[in-house]
Amino acid sequence: MGSDPSAVAFDTVSSAVSKNADVVIIDTAGRLHNKLHLMDELGKIKRVIQKVIPGAPHEVMLVLDGSTGQNALEQAKQFTATTEVTALSITKLDGTAKGGVVLAIANQFKIPVKYIGVGEKMDDLIIFDKHEFVDSLFKGVTKG
Numbered sequence: 001m002g003s004d005p006s007a008v009a010f011d012t013v014s015s016a017v018s019k020n021a022d023v024v025i026i027d028t029a030g031r032l033h034n035k036l037h038l039m040d041e042l043g044k045i046k047r048v049i050q051k052v053i054p055g056a057p058h059e060v061m062l063v064l065d066g067s068t069g070q071n072a073l074e075q076a077k078q079f080t081a082t083t084e085v086t087a088l089s090i091t092k093l094d095g096t097a098k099g100g101v102v103l104a105i106a107n108q109f110k111i112p113v114k115y116i117g118v119g120e121k122m123d124d125l126i127i128f129d130k131h132e133f134v135d136s137l138f139k140g141v142t143k144g
């Protein structure tokens, strides 16, 4: 709190390198797609960690709240315009809105969906399986 996010990211990655860690996860918390300075910080975080590890980050995951429908699409549009997003996670698919937004986002952005959230427990974040997902959309639909 109160420190420059890029400096925190730099320290984190430097520490990970010196400790020989396999993976670093940087959660950029609280980014609002309509707050330009927060979006610009994402670019700075990326530039700064590349000073420690050229080619990093190896994955940029955008997590979208699937229950917000059109707003999730708008966020995806804004984030992909300022950041190179390589993977998507879509949460709150346990709600009433169902998974239609996954189709809309996948169709529009051509970015793979890696995880979906279907609840608040730890094992409710599950690896996205496109075949299972399509089957679930048609569950309860009968022939004829």
Ligand SMILES: Nc1nc2c(ncn2[C@@H]2O[C@H](COP(=O)(O)OP(=O)(O)OP(=O)(O)O)[C@@H](O)[C@H]2O)c(=O)[nH]1
Pocket: 029, 030, 031, 063, 091, 092, 093, 094, 095, 116, 117, 118, 119, 120, 124
């Ligand atoms: N029902 C349901 N609730 C979820 C799901 N995923 C997250 N939540 C809940 O949504 C709330 C917000 O989740 P966070 O993980 O804090 O959201 P965040 O995107 O990290 O938020 P910021 O860091 O503030 O940007 C929490 O109460 C979570 O338990 C989901 O798939 N289903």
Ligand SMILES: [Mg+2]
Pocket: 027, 029, 030
């Ligand atoms: Mg968070």
